[in-house]
Amino acid sequence: MxxxxxxxxxxxxxxxxxxxxxxxxxxxxxxxxxxxxxxxxxxxxxxxxxxxxxxxxxxxxxxxxxxxxxxxxxxxxxxxxxxxxxxxxxxxxxxxxxxxxxxxxxxxxxxxxxxxxxxxxxxxxxxxxxxxxxxxxxxxxxxxxxxxxxxxxxxxxxxxxxxxxxxxxxxxxxxxxxxxxxxxxxxxxxxxxxxxxxxxxxxxxxxxxxxxxxxxxxxxxEKHNILKERNTTIENELHMARNIQSQLIPTQSPWPQVNFIYRPMDAVGGDLFDFLRFREKSKIGIFLSDVSGHGVPAALITSMVKTAILQSKRFTNDPAGLLIFLNELLLHQTAGHFITAFYGIYDTETKEFIFSNAGHNPPFLIQQNKIEYLHVNKAPPLAVYENDFLEKHSSIYKNNYLNLEKINKLLFYTDGLVEARKETEVKRFFYEEIEKVLSELSSLSGKEFIDELFKRLLHFKGNDNFMDDICIINLDIDSNENA
Structure with missing residues (x-):
């Protein structure tokens, strides 16, 4: 009626x-x-x-x-x-x-x-x-x-x-x-x-x-049932998307020197990391990126980044070349989202580390009780400016070289780690505590180190309800094991 x-x-x-x-x-x-x-x-x-x-x-x-x-x-x-x-x-x-x-x-x-x-x-x-x-x-x-x-x-x-x-x-x-x-x-x-x-x-x-x-x-x-049905469909699609995205992200490290933890905020996330292998067994390639925003849009762009990496085989030995290639491929394809990215190659024999940074958080260099950032003049994030513009303004992605012989650990991360807020004091961030925490944990190695770091993060925050994706990768430099 x-x-x-x-x-x-x-x-x-x-x-x-x-x-x-x-x-x-x-x-x-x-x-x-x-x-x-x-x-x-x-x-x-x-x-x-x-x-x-x-x-x-x-x-x-x-x-x-x-x-x-x-x-x-x-x-x-x-x-x-x-x-x-x-x-x-x-x-x-x-x-x-x-x-x-x-x-x-x-x-x-x-x-x-x-x-x-x-x-x-x-x-x-x-x-x-x-x-x-x-x-x-x-x-x-x-x-x-x-x-x-x-x-x-x-x-x-x-x-x-x-x-x-x-x-x-x-x-x-x-x-x-x-x-x-x-x-x-x-x-x-x-x-x-x-x-x-x-x-x-x-x-x-x-x-x-x-x-x-x-x-x-x-x-x-009726509207509730429609919304419920749509929600079920969305949940199923998100579950499928999560399964698909899980195929894009490594489930385990190919090297004993490398350990990681990944916790997406939503069913799907905007953080991506990958391990690139080489003919030279002594080389370890670590790629890490973070798409602005969260949820499905960020996850779709993450899939685009992964696809682009698979197409960039000729640049795997050239971190800067890889970032330049990704920037050219992703520009005008991300609907206003930008991507911070870091790609580095570590040689376990020479202890040489070659890397390039596209607006990403600099890794931590951990040497016994000494903690410092891997400071370089980082270029802008990906998918923001054309390569010609970056070249013209001397901001094009470049390779940086560092010998890690005196370094114990190299810690890569996305901003979800350092920007985690304390539940009871929302103006306090984990970046205020992290150097102290890393110093206290510097004697640990391997999985024990990464697990204890995550526990300290949870203790600081007060719960596991993060406002951003969490991705942490630790590279043990002083490990006696070979790649």
Missing amino acids: KQDTIHSHIKENSFKFSRKLETLYQKDYLNRSLKIMRIAIVLGLLLYAAFGLLDTYFAPDIRNKIWFIRYAIVCPMLILVFTLSYFSFFENYMQSILVILSLTAGFGILAMLYLITEVETGMSYYAGLILVLMWAYTFLRMRFLYASFVGWSLVIAYQIIAIYAEGVLDSPVFIKEYIRNNFFFISANIIGMATSYQIELSTRIDFLQRQLILEKQDEII
Whole structure:
């Protein structure tokens, strides 16, 4: 059912529903009316039976006839309808049955008036008709048109009984009483109609508003299910992307001198590292890059970097040449993202280290208790400027040479390590602590060193909820093992 249709019904205060909407309303009306209707029937039964005590006082001569009407016809009828309300077929005939019940109660009193020959006594039973009207219009849950039919039927029937049976027009005194009673009786009927109209109008508006809420709930549930389905799809795709990306990143080091830890912030990350092998067994190639941003976009660019590295075989012995090649290939392909990168080649025999840096964090040189950065004039990140522009401004990627004979360790990392914030002091970063930590751990080697460094990082931060990818690679220079 369309919401604009429901809105139009509410706006128009309409009793006229479409067939489908009316069917729903009647079913809803029945379900919400049954309890109140049964209470009204029980109340009507008690009052109708209790007023039998007055019959002895007002009409002792015809008490038995009145009691027959009261206890043999009307009260059993009330009990019968109360019982029928528990059967399923009652739903289809509820209003018609309530009309018959109300008319039975009203005509029962009119029949008593007919039996009473004394006008003054008959007037005493007149109040019972007012009660029946109130009962039918408000308590019995009859709908407006049905209740109005009952009300005016009783008004007309009362005129016939009063005029032809009681002869109220035969006496000026009774005429005044008749007019007064009619004034109150008709007024009560009109008030009952207005009340019944407002009750039904309110129930219809309430029904429409609840239908509107249900439809909105259905829309919300449907949208929630769509979002849930999309989220599941995204999660599956992220899982697939993570599996694919995991194929791009080494799962273990090809050399005993090299150990690493990699922890992406999201399911997929923007950090990439790779180990490049050479014909010369003494050479160790370490590539490390970090794409700006996080998540899927960064991961896609990471895949592009990996693909570019695979295409750069002729530059594996030339770190600067490799970075120049990557910059040319990735420029204008990264949607505004830039990539910091570092590529170095270490020769275990000569202890020579040749490297080039594209805006990446400089590695740490660790010599016993002495910690320092591998300072060079680093060039801009990849995918920012054209190579011609860099050449023109003397910022093109260049090879740097360093002998590591006196160095114990070389630590490579992405900015997720040094920019990790302390959970309880968000203005404190790990870079404030790292030199001290590295100095304390300098005597350790291999996997023990890298694992302990990560533990210190977790201890500093207070949890493992990192705001950036973490990649740490340690190269032991003083290892006695050969590549």
